[in-house]
Amino acid sequence: MSQETTKKQKIYRPHPVSGYPEWLPEHRMVELEWIETIRNIFESYGFCNIETPSIEELDVLLAKGATDKEIYTLARLQADEDDKTDARLGLHFDLTVPFARYTAQHFNDLVFPFKRYQIQRSWRGERPQKGRFREFYQCDIDVINIDSLPLHFDAEMPAIMYEVYNALNLPPVEIRLNNRKILVGYLQELGITDLAGTTRNLDKLDKIGADKVLKQLQEEVGLSYDIAEKALALATIKAKNSEFADAIRSLGIINELLEEGIEELSFVMNNLSHLPEDDIKVDLSIVRGLDYYTGTILEAYFKDDPKFGAIGSGGRYDDLAGAFINKKLPGIGISIGLSRLFSKMLDMGLIKNSKKTPAQIMVVLPDEDRRKEAAETASLLRERGYKVELFHSAIKLKRQLSYAERKGIDYVWFPPFKDGQAHEVKDMRTGDQKHSDPVIWEI
Amino acid sequence: MSQETTKKQKIYRPHPVSGYPEWLPEHRMVELEWIETIRNIFESYGFCNIETPSIEELDVLLAKGATDKEIYTLARLQADEDDKTDARLGLHFDLTVPFARYTAQHFNDLVFPFKRYQIQRSWRGERPQKGRFREFYQCDIDVINIDSLPLHFDAEMPAIMYEVYNALNLPPVEIRLNNRKILVGYLQELGITDLAGTTRNLDKLDKIGADKVLKQLQEEVGLSYDIAEKALALATIKAKNSEFADAIRSLGIINELLEEGIEELSFVMNNLSHLPEDDIKVDLSIVRGLDYYTGTILEAYFKDDPKFGAIGSGGRYDDLAGAFINKKLPGIGISIGLSRLFSKMLDMGLIKNSKKTPAQIMVVLPDEDRRKEAAETASLLRERGYKVELFHSAIKLKRQLSYAERKGIDYVWFPPFKDGQAHEVKDMRTGDQKHSDPVIWEI
Numbered sequence: 001m002s003q004e005t006t007k008k009q010k011i012y013r014p015h016p017v018s019g020y021p022e023w024l025p026e027h028r029m030v031e032l033e034w035i036e037t038i039r040n041i042f043e044s045y046g047f048c049n050i051e052t053p054s055i056e057e058l059d060v061l062l063a064k065g066a067t068d069k070e071i072y073t074l075a076r077l078q079a080d081e082d083d084k085t086d087a088r089l090g091l092h093f094d095l096t097v098p099f100a101r102y103t104a105q106h107f108n109d110l111v112f113p114f115k116r117y118q119i120q121r122s123w124r125g126e127r128p129q130k131g132r133f134r135e136f137y138q139c140d141i142d143v144i145n146i147d148s149l150p151l152h153f154d155a156e157m158p159a160i161m162y163e164v165y166n167a168l169n170l171p172p173v174e175i176r177l178n179n180r181k182i183l184v185g186y187l188q189e190l191g192i193t194d195l196a197g198t199t200r201n202l203d204k205l206d207k208i209g210a211d212k213v214l215k216q217l218q219e220e221v222g223l224s225y226d227i228a229e230k231a232l233a234l235a236t237i238k239a240k241n242s243e244f245a246d247a248i249r250s251l252g253i254i255n256e257l258l259e260e261g262i263e264e265l266s267f268v269m270n271n272l273s274h275l276p277e278d279d280i281k282v283d284l285s286i287v288r289g290l291d292y293y294t295g296t297i298l299e300a301y302f303k304d305d306p307k308f309g310a311i312g313s314g315g316r317y318d319d320l321a322g323a324f325i326n327k328k329l330p331g332i333g334i335s336i337g338l339s340r341l342f343s344k345m346l347d348m349g350l351i352k353n354s355k356k357t358p359a360q361i362m363v364v365l366p367d368e369d370r371r372k373e374a375a376e377t378a379s380l381l382r383e384r385g386y387k388v389e390l391f392h393s394a395i396k397l398k399r400q401l402s403y404a405e406r407k408g409i410d411y412v413w414f415p416p417f418k419d420g421q422a423h424e425v426k427d428m429r430t431g432d433q434k435h436s437d438p439v440i441w442e443i
Numbered sequence: 444m445s446q447e448t449t450k451k452q453k454i455y456r457p458h459p460v461s462g463y464p465e466w467l468p469e470h471r472m473v474e475l476e477w478i479e480t481i482r483n484i485f486e487s488y489g490f491c492n493i494e495t496p497s498i499e500e501l502d503v504l505l506a507k508g509a510t511d512k513e514i515y516t517l518a519r520l521q522a523d524e525d526d527k528t529d530a531r532l533g534l535h536f537d538l539t540v541p542f543a544r545y546t547a548q549h550f551n552d553l554v555f556p557f558k559r560y561q562i563q564r565s566w567r568g569e570r571p572q573k574g575r576f577r578e579f580y581q582c583d584i585d586v587i588n589i590d591s592l593p594l595h596f597d598a599e600m601p602a603i604m605y606e607v608y609n610a611l612n613l614p615p616v617e618i619r620l621n622n623r624k625i626l627v628g629y630l631q632e633l634g635i636t637d638l639a640g641t642t643r644n645l646d647k648l649d650k651i652g653a654d655k656v657l658k659q660l661q662e663e664v665g666l667s668y669d670i671a672e673k674a675l676a677l678a679t680i681k682a683k684n685s686e687f688a689d690a691i692r693s694l695g696i697i698n699e700l701l702e703e704g705i706e707e708l709s710f711v712m713n714n715l716s717h718l719p720e721d722d723i724k725v726d727l728s729i730v731r732g733l734d735y736y737t738g739t740i741l742e743a744y745f746k747d748d749p750k751f752g753a754i755g756s757g758g759r760y761d762d763l764a765g766a767f768i769n770k771k772l773p774g775i776g777i778s779i780g781l782s783r784l785f786s787k788m789l790d791m792g793l794i795k796n797s798k799k800t801p802a803q804i805m806v807v808l809p810d811e812d813r814r815k816e817a818a819e820t821a822s823l824l825r826e827r828g829y830k831v832e833l834f835h836s837a838i839k840l841k842r843q844l845s846y847a848e849r850k851g852i853d854y855v856w857f858p859p860f861k862d863g864q865a866h867e868v869k870d871m872r873t874g875d876q877k878h879s880d881p882v883i884w885e886i
Contacts, residue, residue, distance in 0.1 A: 012506050014544045014767050017532070020496035022545065024552050025559065043823045046802035046832025046852075050471050053463035053578050054497065054564065058520075063455050070519055076568035077501075077514040077533065089460070090520065101457045102465065109467050111799050111849045113835060115466065121497065125519035135496050150835045152814070271818075286704050324457050356554055359489035371595070375714075380489045389489025392556060392593045408552045 017127065019134030019342055026353045031342055037117055037167050038139050038336070042117040047141050050116050052098035058102045060288050063323035070125035091123040095140040096320070096333065103144055104199050104324035113145040113153075119338070133339050139164075142333030145321065149330045150153075154296040154316060155271030157334045161300060161312055162275055164336060170345070172303040173311070176238075176283035177268060180315070181261030182248065183284070186234050189255040190227050196435055197221040202235040203287040206306060210236065213441070235285040239271035244282040261295075269295055292317040292371075296332060308344065310335040317347060356410035359389040360443060361425075362404040366417040368394045377415040377423065380438045388413075404428060411443070462569070462577030464786055468563040469796045469851075472786050478562055480610050480781070481582050485560040488603055493559050495541035497566075501533050501782040503544045506766035507735070513568035513697070520706060534566040539763070539776065546587055547767035561873050562781070576623035576782050582607075583690060585776030587763065592773045594707060597739040597759060598714030600777045604743060604755055605718055613788070615746040616754065619681075619726035620711060623736050624704030625691065626727070628678050628823075632698040633670050640664040645678040645732040649749060653679065678728040687725040704738075711739055735760040751787065755779040797850035801885060802832040804868075805847040809860040811837045820858040820866065823881045831856075847871060854886070 015020075023031060039049070072091040092098050095118045100227065103114060119139045126132050142155050146352055158175050165173040183199060192198050201216045204414060210232060217228035230251070237247045245262050265282065272280050288297045295316035302308055314334030321329045345351050363378040371394075378390040389409065391400045404412050405428060413436075414424040425441060426433040459465075482492070492754045504514055515534040535541050538561045546557060569575050584603065586596050601618050606653060608616040626642060635641050644659045653675060660671035673694070680690045688705050708725065713724050731740045738759035745751055757777030764772045788794050806821040808814060816835075821833040832852065834843045847855050848871060856879075857867040868884060869876040 001680045011769055012502050012766060013498070014503055014548045015546070017496070017498070017500060020498055021494050022493070024549060025491040025493055029491065032492055043801040044830050046805075046830060048468040048472065049475055050465070050468055051466050051474075052614075053580060054566075055460070055463055057457070057460060059455050060457055073520050074515045074534075075518055075570075077516050091517075105457045105459070108466060111846070115800070115832070123497075135498060152833075152835050156833075159726050161609070174857075323455060326454055329813075357489050357491045357558070358486040362489075371714075383599045387487050387489060387703075389558070392595050403554070 014114065019132065021133060021135075021339060023346070024356075027346060027351055028357050029355060029358065029430070030351050030353050031338075034168055034338065034342060035137075035139075038164055039117070039119065039161060040340070041163050041167060042139075042141050045115075045141075045144075045156065047115045047117040050099075050102060050118055051120060052092070052095075052102055052118070054091055054121065055089050056092050056098055056101065058088050060300060060324070061090050061092065061097060064097065064100075072123050072125045077315050082149075093124050094122050095120060095138050095335070096142070099140070099142055099144075099322055099333075100321040103329065104327075107325060107327070111412075113143050113149065115141070115143045136337065136339035137342075139335060139336040139338050142331050144329050144331030147328050147330070149316075149332065151267050153332050154264065154269070155226045155268045155297075157314055157332055158268075158280065158298050158371045159272060159275065160239065161298070161314070161334050162279065165312075168341075170302070170303070170341070171348075171350075172279075173300055174281055174303050175298055175300045175312075176278050176281050176286050177265065177296065178282065178284050178286040179261040179265040179268075180288070181199065181235070181257045181295060181297055182265065183261075183287065185258030185261055186248075186251075186253050187231060189253050189258065190230055192221075192223065192227065192231065198223070198231055199287040202285055203231075203232065205235055205285040223365045226361040237282070237284040239282045241273065241280075241282065242270075244284075248284070269400050288313065288315050292320060294318045300336075310337075311341050311344075353408075357389065357407045357409060359387045359407070359409050361386055361388045361411045361413050362400075362407075362409045363388060363390045363413045363415060364393045364397065364400050365391045366415060370394075370415065374415045377413060377438050379440075381413070384438075386443065401426075401428075413438070462575065462830060464576060464578075464782060466789075469799050470789060470794055472798060472801065473794050473796050474781075477611055477781065477785060478580075478582075479782055481607055481781070482560070482562065484606050484610060485582075485584055487615075488558075488584075490558045490560040490586075490598065493542075493545060493561055494563060494829065495535070495545050495561070497534055497564065498532050498546065499535050499541055501531050503767070504533050504535065504540060507540065507543075515566050515568045536567050537565050538563060538581050538778065539705040542583070542585055543764040544767055546772065547764045547770075550768060550770070556586050556592065558584070558586045560584045577787075579780065579782035579807065580785075582779040582781050584775060585772030585774050587772050590771050590773075592759075592775065594710050595714070596775050598711045599741075600757055600775055601711070601723065601741050602715060602718065603756070604741070604777050604779065605722065608743065608755075611784075613745070613784070614791075614793075615722075616745045616835070617724055617746050618723050618741055618755075619729050620739065620741045621706040621725065621727050621729040622708040622711075622739050623731070624700045624709065624738060626677070626704075626730065628701030628704055629691075629696050630674060630694045630696075632701065633673055635664075635666065635670065635674065637664050640760050640849075641666070641674055642730040645674065645728055648675075648678055648728040653783075657857060680725070680727040682725045682794060683711075683720050684716065684723075684725065687712075687727075691727070699885075707738060727806070730846050731756065731758050735763060737761040743779075753780075754784050754787075763857075796851075800832065800850045802830050802850070802852050803830055804854045804856050805843070805850075805852045806831060806832045806833045806856045807840065808834045808837045809858065813837075813858065813860065817858045820856060820881050824856070824884075827881075829886065844869075844871075856881070 008431035074089045111271055122138055123135050197377045198221050201213055203215050214228050214232055217223045233251055239247050286297055287297050297315035299310040300312035316332040318330045320331055363374050365374050378388045412426045422435045425436040517532045565581055565799045566578050641664050644656050648656050657671055657675055660666045682690050717838045729742050736758035739760035742753040743755035759775040761773045763774055806817050808817050853871055855869045865878045869880040
């Protein structure tokens with residue numbers, strides 16, 4: 001190292017901060033493609049984009065009783081003694097609460113059903129651990145309406161979700177559906193009052209197995225063995241569309257809410273019958289939180305790695321914005337955990353990209369005196385829609401080509417080295433080089 | 444309001460939080476187009492995208508002595524007593540510091556010159572005031588290299604900036620250029636030692652006028668009248684390319700650094716000669732902060748509203764990442780304040796969009812029994828690349844059409860109401876309605 005580059009100043013060597021992921025350019029390029037793919041699919045169904053601030057009032061974040069979320073609050077490093085306003089602000093922990101607040105606040109300016117998508121970061125102050133991010137992208141769509149919302153949307157949501165996973169070329173994914181009315185109606189009919197405790201334990205079925213769930217339902221929730229077993233019998237039903245209703249009814253429980261749930265889930269499954277039966281399944285152990293879901297609920301999993309946990313989820317709610325506006329606004333939404341999914345694909349080595357720049361063409365700088373011609377060539381190719389980097393200095397050709405190679409640029413363009421000479425273009429992948437005209441050349 | 448929709452729960456009516464802007468869907472749609480436009484231009488010059496976390500260690504944020512920035516620090520609402528880690532984290536206040544940290548941290552994985560763009564939000568805990576945001580989008584490009592960086596990039600930056608403003612259809616913009624070597628060389632030759640104080644006052648020339656600057660240079664910086672006047676004489680030079688060097692030299696000050704600055708600025712201006720002379724100007728009152736700029740500096744203004752302040756700025760620095768790595772990494776970058784610019788255009792009524800959805804076509808639902816046919820039509824049109832909303836319920840046609848109209852959807856598609864009938868499509872803008880085939884129809 002030369003003396004010139006030796007610093008006397010104190011150097012703070014930065015390191016990755018646990019839970020805050022960032023990617024190299026070649027990987028970010030793929031993430032950006034993912035986001036564009038997801039955006040295009042959401043828009044192709046007529047969802048409009050909104051963005052809400054990262055920051056909400058704590059009164060908003062806590063309005064639905066989300067005290068167990070690990071919310072980051074903000075403080076100013078050099079806050080005035082008498083300025084306490086920022087202490088009432090926090091970073092949003094999901095996109096649902098901000099969406100509810102937005103809908104209430106802009107109610108008169110929106111056309112209902114309001115179909116929106118949001119692709120933004122959220123923050124959770126969790127303790128750092130493998131695979132858990134404290135800052136992460138979510139991709140959400142929701143449709144919300146005044147007073148009632150057709151069941152049609154309950155089928156549209158999983159169909160869109162399925163289309164997204166397919167478009168991202170993920171390993172095989174399956175979407176599991178349930179309906180909270182089935183769960184609640186059935187458990188109520190069994191005389192179970194602690195629905196939250198019961199469903200929370202049923203939710204663990206895949207993770208800890210039937211025996212342990214049965215034990216915990218008795219020990220923790222206080223159910224009798226018989227009742228616990230009956231509750232478990234419902235949750236263990238995994239079925240294709242044509243079979244699930246019979247499987248539930250064979251349990252011998254009759255309840256109005258339960259029947260409503262079966263009918264809704266049948267409607268949804270019938271409207272998804274154009275998708276592969278093996279990929280869209282009824283799974284009555286899917287529970288989601290009790291807080292706001294009231295009908296259809298769904299989760300997506302890797303078929304070969306269900307233990308990784310849900311890679312997307314959603315459901316229907318009767319009243320999301322009720323904390324903010326005196327209207328009944330039912331809706332349904334899904335959320336795809338982009339960062340978690342992308343990071344998993346990276347870890348699996350499935351994100352491959354040798355390009356470190358979006359540039360498709362690098363224009364060589366033959367000589368400092370030919371800069372004008374080289375710049376004009378680059379400019380002309382750009383006008384024709386190509387992404388073009390003009391090499392920055394008239395160093396040896398070999399080194400210019402090496403730069404293009406290291407950045408993964410496919411074409412190197414040689415403008416005329418002398419007046420009257422022809423342009424040439426080299427395909428870096430094949431080595432082919434031929435005369436070409438920047439006005440008509442096609443990639 | 445019906446009894447059913449009357450809530451008993453306490454309602455928290457949300458209101459806009461000062462400094463945290465959000466837009467209605469029709470305006471967000473335009474902002475998204477802006478971002479795509481800017482992204483495409485940045486990429487067309489071969490800049491790759493990166494994103495850094497919103498959150499950095501305070502040691503990173505403060506590494507360059509940015510104590511006067513109003514940094515938001517994070518605290519967890521329910522932090523454990525013994526967990527102090529988050530107290531060392533803050534939201535980034537610009538994209539430059541995170542970029543420097545990123546470059547140092549991933550140094551071995553990057554190919555230099557490293558040309559990156561970043562379109563992200565930043566946060567500043569400023570006191571709320573009109574036109575000042577506490578959360579805002581910035582669009583930055585920077586190129587950084589090891590040991591030295593060709594002057595060519597100093598011309599590329601303002602050219603890209605100019606292309607961006609043009610593409611956004613803004614009111615007329617001018618870009619003003621200067622070179623810190625001219626300023627520093629000239630002021631040093633005058634024997635001025637308080638460069639920071641002097642340039643800070645010269646920077647106010649447009650805002651407070653020459654008389655006040657002259658007064659403050661004497662009273663605050665302690666310059667003699669003669670010296671203050673000479674300093675002011677430089678800053679008042681605004682010139683086209685061909686004139687500025689003569690104008691400086693006519694002041695009679697000779698200095699090596701000053702000459703270097705004149706030569707660099709001439710090179711840059713000559714390389715920008717393809718752009719309109721009235722839009723790209725030398726303005727020696729442009730100062731920028733002293734903290735890291737060392738060569739070319741530039742600012743963009745609305746020609747008709749310079750008092751609005753700079754709508755973009757940038758410059759060259761010798762050593763941005765020196766706080767984080769023991770290498771000399773000179774670079775040059777620009778930053779465009781997207782939120783501020785977009786908000787200004789909104790206020791001026793220049794953001795016009797009657798569309799509340801990206802959907803181009805709404806497919807009518809003729810009857811609940813025809814849902815399958817309607818859904819297939821929508822699906823077919825989507826496969827052909829159109830953005831299509833399927834109407835959600837089989838209400839009266841008039842009300843379905845009214846929905847399409849209120850959302851600003853241009854085409855309404857009528858699938859066959861009975862088997863054997865033809866498809867029809869209606870252009871909502873002209874009222875034209877004709878038979879059509881979803882397989883071959885073109886917008």
